[in-house]
Amino acid sequence: MTTAASATPTPTPTVAELEAQEARLILSHFTYDDAWALGTLLVELAREQSAPVAIDIRRGAQQLFHCALPGSTADNDAWIGRKRRVVERYGASSFLVGARFRAKGTSFEESSRLDPDLYAAHGGSFPIAVEGAGVIGTVTVSGLPQAEDHAMVVRALERLRG
DSSP states (O other), X not given: OOOTTOOSOOOOOOHHHHXXXXXXXXXXXXXXXXXXXXXXXXXXXXXXXXXOOEEEEEETTEEEEEEEOTTOOHHHHHHHHHHHXXXXXXXXXXXXXXXXXXXXXXXHHHHSOSOTTTOOOOSSEEEEEETXXXXXXXXXXXXXXXXXXXXXXXXXXXXXXX
């Protein structure tokens, strides 16, 4: 699991580590300007790595930001939709949902009873949670191995929080 710019694999976080990330990355607010800041930050991070990703940010059903970088394809947009639906359904990151199924000795595909053409519990989609409001949207990256998609979103949210 390495990108063109890195030689070190991204470690796969544990369920506890993923849960701690979500607890730590609750925002005090999330405005249209915040969506733009988060999206442009993700574009910067992706360009630093020459990462062939697509990026999507939504608040509810409204798409606030979308960008496809060189090397990404329409398949990345399909993956974004599948991963985003997992976050919307479970209220947790797509990576965490998949990890919870694996921790139970099964897989999301085997046990969720959801259509795999519509849902994918692969890393890269993260809930946008706001203090006092809960999950209000999603931020999703697709194009790298799932641990790297997830890590890019986490890095961007950490920087956005300051």
